[in-house]
Structure formats: structure tokens, C-alpha cells
Amino acid sequence: MLALLVLAICLIYAIRPIDGTSTGAIGESDDDINSPAIRYLYIWLLLPSETMFTSYTGDSSLETVDLSAGAFLYAAAISIMVWCVIGWICRRRNMLRLLLVPYVVLSVIFMMYFSMHHEGIILGYFLMILTIACDVKELGMADVPRQLLKAEKDVAEKIGNSKFLWYKAMLCCAGLSVMFIGVYWNVSACACDIKYDYSSSRYVASFIKDNDLEKYKWMSGWSRITEGQANAKVKQMIRSGEWYCAGEECVDFTPWIEGTLLISNPYFKSNLIGNSYENQTYLSWEWMKDPQRARKDIERWRSSEEPEFYSTIYQPFYFSDLGYKRNDYIKFHVGTRITPWKDSRTKKDTDIYIRKDIYRGVLHSPDAGIKWSDGSKIK
Structure with a gap:
């Protein structure tokens, strides 16, 4: 037992969250x-x-x-x-x-x-x-506690045995219904997962593979935290002036990239994301080590070739900070995912930005044979 306790303590220590996990x-x-x-x-x-x-x-x-x-x-x-x-x-x-x-x-x-x-x-x-x-x-x-059995007997004597048995059956049915709440949640969630996409990873990967788009350059947006969004530690980082931000009163965390391409990566033999942190295929908290990491990353991305595909939410700085023009890209709807949580559903669209020359010249070329989810016609 002592050996098992020591092993358990070692396992707990091994899986503890590292410092700064929630920073x-x-x-x-x-x-x-x-x-x-x-x-x-x-x-x-x-x-x-x-x-x-x-x-x-x-x-x-x-x-x-x-x-x-x-x-x-x-x-x-x-x-x-x-x-x-x-x-x-x-x-x-x-x-x-x-x-x-x-x-x-x-x-x-x-x-x-x-x-x-x-x-x-x-x-x-x-x-x-x-x-x-x-x-x-x-x-x-x-x-069953004796007090409950005595109370049950007293009620039966007071209202009559037949009426008591009917009430007891109703209470049992109600109790079973309550116990089946969790079963209902599980069945409902499983049905939702079967019917709809739980994650965007599969349909994004299918879109890329079906249209042979792996050969093009893909990039993801990064995380920018403004002072209004930040907790105390990040606010301190912003006010210190040591941590880089291409904007004002913010911190750029370039290794913490947008997740659409990240979760689609397992479907491919090589890393799909052209700007992932040290070519990693997972998110890392190592940005805490270098206050000027973002400056180096943004300068490198800006000087490199412009991507044909850009996975990010629309904020002007995601384009302007890298020298891109938003009007050179078209927003394209790839798919919709529906995520169950107990008795509720969360619906979210997945959109990417495609450079217009690729959208018109490659994706909509006469020999592409693509059926577009956005309803576009082949040009």
C-alpha cells in the first residue's frame, strides 16, 4: 500500500499543471x-x-x-x-x-x-x-433508515394502503425519471456527434485533401491580448513595455496560434501550418520565455511569401501587421460544427481567407470539378 501511495504521489506530481498554465x-x-x-x-x-x-x-x-x-x-x-x-x-x-x-x-x-x-x-x-x-x-x-420505514408505515395507515401504494409507485417513477437525466444527456450527445461534426478538423482536412491544396502556403492568426482582456499578470507585462506588441496596450503571443489548422494537422503527414512555433504541431506556453519573440516572428512572416490560405478571425491587424491587403482575400465558409453539452448545442461556422488569385484561378478553374459549400459556381 505504501508503494502504491508513493507511486500515486509521483503520478500526481508528473501531471501537475506547469507554472503559467492559466497566465x-x-x-x-x-x-x-x-x-x-x-x-x-x-x-x-x-x-x-x-x-x-x-x-x-x-x-x-x-x-x-x-x-x-x-x-x-x-x-x-x-x-x-x-x-x-x-x-x-x-x-x-x-x-x-x-x-x-x-x-x-x-x-x-x-x-x-x-x-x-x-x-x-x-x-x-x-x-x-x-x-x-x-x-x-x-x-x-x-x-433503508428505520425512521424512513416508520414514516412510510405511518403514512400508509393514515391514507390507506391502496392509495399509499399508488403514491409510492408514482414517486418511484419520478425517481427513475430523475435518474435517467444523465442517460438522456449521453444519448442526446451521441446522436448529435453522429449527425453533425463535433469538430472542424475533419471537414477542413477533407476540403484541403479533396482539392489538393496541401502544396500551397497556409498560415494561422496569432493571439493578441489587450489590456482590457488581460488578467493581472498579463497587465503587468503590458505596462512594463518589455513585451512586444505591434499595436498599442497589448501583448502579441505568436506561438499561440488560431486552432483551426492545428486540429486538422493529424490528418496530414507533414505540418500544414507555415507559421507554427518552431514547426510544432501543438500549442506551447513557451512564449513566456522571450518578451521579443513576437517581434521576431512577425518580422519573419512579413518578409516571407504571402500565404494563399489564411485561417484567422477578421481583425484588421492580422492583415495590416504583415503587409497584407484584406481586399486581396475572399472569406470562404468551409463548414459548420455543432458541439453538444448535456441538453444544449453550440453552433459555430468555420471560415478561412483565400487569396483571390487562388480562389478564381485554381479553385474555380474549369477542370477543378469542385462542389462548393458556399454555393459558388465554377467560373
Whole structure:
């Protein structure tokens, strides 16, 4: 057991988030970041409810979960009921320490990093505990508290046995319906994933391969954080004047590129992105090491050949800072992805910018034989 504990500690240390993991969080001011105490409270009084019964949060980090007082109190009440039921079962089998000690350790880890799509870990943990409890002793009527059985008997005597059985059946059906909320979420999400594209990676890769566009130069936009978007640490970087920005009151993080091409890269044998950080095919936080990295990158991109395809959101500086003219490019709709989260759907279009000479001369040439998703006619 001691060896397993040491191994577990080593694994936790190995997977800990590195320093600065959340430093460049775009659009998250210090007021948006929950304190460790709030996060710890959420882990115990929000996550059990959100895992199985409620849907107050989106797929966000625990650091940025924002709930109204009413929503939190309702979720907390349900979470307390979950803890009471599982705690009662474990107490009758002398398993309270097995239930609580691992969860305390998990809570410490979750305080460092937890996103709401990790909720399945909580469900898996509770299922594991209940499985062990059933192995120790099968669930039965003996696990029902005596006070509840007495109250059930008193109600049956007061309203009559037949009416009581009808009410009991209705309550059981309602209870089963509540228990099937999570099943419904899973079925709904699976149906959405089958019917629609969860990610843009597949249809972007298909667009590139079907039209033989790998031979052209592709670039991605980068991250620019303004002072109004920044947290305290990034604001300090901006005000120091040491970190480069081609604009004003901002910081350019060139290794943190736009993700459309990044997630399509696995479909290709070589790196598709012409301006990725050190030719890497993943995002890196190494931009924190060199305050002038962005200057070097932007100067290099500006002096190199202009790309035929540019994956970025439209902001004027993505073109002007590199010496490009926006009017030389046409915005092209590649596809739409629909991402499920419990009972909700998020729809987002994927657009890229294509240089007009390529759009007209290559993609719409008579021998291309392309069926365009934007409805364009071959010219």
C-alpha cells in the first residue's frame, strides 16, 4: 500500500499543471477567476449535482464557473442529498474513510485544474465506491433508515394502503425519471456527434485533401491580448513595455496560434501550418520565455511569401501587421460544427481567407470539378 501511495504521489506530481498554465487566459480578468476556497466548495457542493442531475454550467474551467446564489443553493441541496445517500451506504459498511479520503485528495488536484467536461471522473468515482459497497454487502431493505420505514408505515395507515401504494409507485417513477437525466444527456450527445461534426478538423482536412491544396502556403492568426482582456499578470507585462506588441496596450503571443489548422494537422503527414512555433504541431506556453519573440516572428512572416490560405478571425491587424491587403482575400465558409453539452448545442461556422488569385484561378478553374459549400459556381 505504501508503494502504491508513493507511486500515486509521483503520478500526481508528473501531471501537475506547469507554472503559467492559466497566465494567458484571454478574456479572463482577475474578477472572473474563482478563489481556491470557492473552487473547493464547488467540488463538494456543485460537481456531484452537475455530474448527474443539473445543468447550470457550460464546458468551462472550474476557475471561471459563475453561478447565481439560487442556482448554487439548489445544486448544493442535491449534492448534499447525494453525499447523504452514498455516505449512509458506506457508513453501514465501515467504508466512510474509503469514500472521503480519496475525494479529499481529488479535490486538491481539481483545485489546480478542472474543466466541467471532466465531470465523468466524479461519476466514475461514485460508481466505483458503490460497486465496492455492494461487494462488501448487497444493498437491501436493511440499508433503508428505520425512521424512513416508520414514516412510510405511518403514512400508509393514515391514507390507506391502496392509495399509499399508488403514491409510492408514482414517486418511484419520478425517481427513475430523475435518474435517467444523465442517460438522456449521453444519448442526446451521441446522436448529435453522429449527425453533425463535433469538430472542424475533419471537414477542413477533407476540403484541403479533396482539392489538393496541401502544396500551397497556409498560415494561422496569432493571439493578441489587450489590456482590457488581460488578467493581472498579463497587465503587468503590458505596462512594463518589455513585451512586444505591434499595436498599442497589448501583448502579441505568436506561438499561440488560431486552432483551426492545428486540429486538422493529424490528418496530414507533414505540418500544414507555415507559421507554427518552431514547426510544432501543438500549442506551447513557451512564449513566456522571450518578451521579443513576437517581434521576431512577425518580422519573419512579413518578409516571407504571402500565404494563399489564411485561417484567422477578421481583425484588421492580422492583415495590416504583415503587409497584407484584406481586399486581396475572399472569406470562404468551409463548414459548420455543432458541439453538444448535456441538453444544449453550440453552433459555430468555420471560415478561412483565400487569396483571390487562388480562389478564381485554381479553385474555380474549369477542370477543378469542385462542389462548393458556399454555393459558388465554377467560373
